[in-house]
Amino acid sequence: MSGIDLGNGVVGAILGVVFATLFQQWTQDIWFRVRRRSAGMVRSLTYREQQGPAWSTFSLGPLHTSALVVEGDGDRAIAPESVHVQVLTEDVELPAEMAGWRAEIEAEERRAEAAGERRPVWNGQRYAVESLEVTRTALDEQPEVHLRLRPTDYYTFLAAQQLDRRMTDGSTPRTRYLDAEQPLAAPAFLQCSFAVNIAVVTSDHLLAVSRRSSRVRLAPGMWNSSVNEGLARHIDSSGRNAPDVYAVARRGMREEMSLEPHEYTLDLLAFVLDVDKRHWSAHFYARLTDMTGDHLRSRMSRGVADRWEHETMDNVPFRSADVTRYLLRPDRIHRWAPLAPSLFHLALVHVHGRASVERAEAQAVRRL
Template sequence: MQELIESASSGPWGIIVGAAFGVVASVLFEDRLLRIRQGTARRARVLRSRIRRTLPEQADLFTLGPLRTSVRIIEGDGTQVIDEQRIRVMVTHRPVEVPDEIRPWIDEVAALQEVRRQRGEPAFWNGPRYAVDGLSIGRSPLSEQPEICLRVRESDYFTFLATQQLDRPLPGGGTLRGRYVDGHDAPVFLRNSFGANAALITADDQLIFGRRSADVGTRPGAWGPSAAEALSRNLDSDGRSAPELYRLMRRGILEELALEPDEYLLEMLSFFIDTELQQWGSAFVGSLRSVTAEELLARRSRGAPDKWESEELRMVPFQIGPVLRFIADGHRTGDLVPALPVVAYMALVHRFGRRAVERAAAKLLRNG
């Protein structure tokens, strides 16, 4: 037996056995190395996700030259598209818990809307909405693509309107802003809105801006993006299934501008929060395939389901200078939705590149 073993370890048999052992060892080593790499990538994604749950400090609000906004960008800078397949929305089917001292405010909102309805005046109905429970952001292991998980809870429109009164004195003293917002990550009961916002560019390179009507719930009369839509429980969820953010934006574009999904290319560029009113949102850019500015205005004149939400549309050449000048003028007069500079900036960066936009913005805004 000893002689057989010695003969097997040398000569032709030794070569064959050694080669076979080498192949097996190589496969086992590579498999172990792959598992280590995969585990490291998973831990890195989890770590990034945990880190990104902590929002930046107040000093990190979006600025561009003299432009100052109340918007904090959570993810995205305009250079990378957030893929539709990498966004997940998780719904907790449990209503937002509102402090007892704020419940009378909700009753006041309901009573006021009923009075307006009885008088035949414009009134809001208590549509089912979502509140933002949290936002987790990770990265795919190879391409470093953003992977988004938005967690939401059940809320309603009257709760949203009541909790927009951040500076109203509370019965026990102080305000919602002072007690829950300043120096804190605001609680879920104040995050009763998630909106999709789009900068739409016509086939003849005109960027669409919309002036909000006097009848909308927040920021009436201010200039905003081409289309904006809030996440709705009854319109954006099929039964108990989770909503989809790209579908939300397509619904808003259809309802406000009468554009069908196959008439444009839609891409998400960022997530943000308007810290002034605790409104969360996402920024999209949409490029119309063949519809020109003139054709869009003519089509909208023939009706759109939510045409009333914008009292005026303004077309601005989609170039860095004209777009920034429009925003700067609106900023000086206080006529801008805070998210508008962010949405427009993302669209410009996506088309012209960050360096070109930053360079042109520095020169243009410095010279007034």
């Protein structure tokens, strides 16, 4: 190699280093902008306008439910003093044609009893939801929940559950009285159900999951919350006082698990609406202070007031990944009562934090 060639090589190397130093970032920026603009053009050509309601019901991967979380995210509990319940004096009144459906139900129950075929369905005193409104406190923006109820009974509830029954003009209660784009707007006579659903976790971190009895009228054989208890006028309204949702939850814990208030802590996480059947729920999380899963089963083996409502109880490790896999099991995913999956998710968030729970849920869904 001659001296001239060596000099040209050195000069070329120096110029290359200088060029790379001065223009590398610039060329990278240009390339990034070109790629981003090209991707944007492709998206604009392939994008189809999508419209939908601002609120959507709870879903987890392939698991889709009709549960709409109206208030509460699981992160912070709703204080007892923040829930205001008012009972209106006038009973729910069904439209004339639906009142005929109620009369059919009552007549059939009387006929079955007289014929000795079966015990009649008890026409218990219930509450219908007139409205549920949420405001925020001025200083700390804590929720203030205002629940307005009307008296009703179980036969009215059964008549109102026939949401897809054809009326004489061809419409149904669902098409005539409900608007899918306004899920909270519904007449009280279609909302004759308010219950508490509780996720119970033992002291050794096991979530209790119940399976409804095949003998119950609604959702027989479906997997559900640890405890489910409906508001009952003759039990939950002492004197002229309005019902207390925390007191209803404690009654459910006692009747379905034989647990007393000193044996657990109780947090109200959310108010949720099943938009398909118009069932309202107050979602609770209960943590047993000293009772393990084995001790709970032993306690329940010695007698439970409402044992007939549940036929199976599973214990699931109360970890995000374990609960998510359990929810998505092939033999479970299509057998959930509509409000249970949202309850278990909110309970996980309450204990483990939203970021951790959603990360574990996303991993479990990807591994399906």
